[in-house]
Amino acid sequence: MIHEVIIITISQDNLVHVAPMGIKMDDKHLYISPFKPSKTLDNLLSMNKATINFTDDTRVFAGIVTGEKKDWPLIENNSFGIPILKNTNTHYDVTVIDINDDKTRPKIKCDIIEKKIHKPFLGFNRAQFSVIxxxxxxxxxxMISTEKIIMEINYLKIGIDKTSGPNELEAWKWINKKINSFISKENKKNG
Ligand SMILES: Cc1cc2nc3c(=O)[nH]c(=O)nc-3n(C[C@H](O)[C@H](O)[C@H](O)COP(=O)(O)O)c2cc1C
Known part of the structure; x- marks a missing residue:
């Protein structure tokens, strides 16, 4: 099972980096698979730690991948030394214990040091699934054909139309802006 989370890392010069990623986990360990190259991978290799943020605010995922909003409020004074997302439901502090290197996508095994619940889980929401x-x-x-993207967006919109709240609507707007601008550039290129 893959959990879609927000991973926060820091660089050697203490710069905070926030990125959405899919992770696998069991009770004690967690596995992160960042593509090469990636800032998250660099930071995990140099600093050996991260916070894993489980949030139902899907704007964080959409804001970062579209570039519409990359700066999210953080709680800096986590005693572990890595900030957490202010709007996270739960977070884990993790340390890197093993690296299974790969040409494109290494697998980083981590120990779960601490688990903290900050806000309750409020049940599944179809619009959040659509945004993710x-x-x-x-x-x-x-990397994916434009026809497939349009088809999938049209299907995912059903969940948005029927079940979204303001956060999901805002995230959906950012994603559509990015996809539409990509498609119109492609159309111009192809005449
Ligand atoms: C839901 C979701 C899951 C993602 N999972 C991964 C992942 O497992 N590995 C990865 O490298 N990028 C993943 N991405 C894309 C990264 O978030 C994006 O490429 C990001 O810029 C990572 O690179 P960075 O560490 O240099 O910022 C995911 C994006 C989304 C929206």
Missing amino acids: EAAVLASRLG
Whole structure:
């Protein structure tokens, strides 16, 4: 099972980096698979730690992959030394214990040091699922055919129309702006 989370890392010069990623986990360990090259991978290799943020605010995923909003409020004074997302439901502090290197996508095994619940889980929401799926599409423009993207966005919109709140609507707007601008550039290129 893959959990879509927000991973926060820091660089050697103490610069904070926030990125959406899919992770796998069991009770004690967690596995992160960043593509090469990536800032998250660099930071994990140099600093050996991260916070894993489980949030139902899907704007964080959409804001980062579309570039519409990359700066999210953080709680800096986490005693572990890595900030957490202010609007996270739960977070884990993790340390890197093993690296399974790979040409394109290494697998980083981490120990879970601490688990903290900050806000209750309020049940599943179809619009949040739609935003996460669409954010993945928006992060793979140029790799997936335009026809497939349009078809999938049209299907995912059903969940948005029927079940969204203001956060999901805002995230959906950012994603559509990015996808539409990509498609109109492609159309111009192809005459
Ligand atoms: C829901 C979701 C899941 C993602 N999962 C991964 C992942 O597992 N590995 C990865 O490298 N990028 C993943 N991405 C894309 C990254 O968030 C994006 O490429 C990001 O810029 C990572 O690179 P960075 O660490 O240099 O910022 C995901 C994006 C979304 C929206």
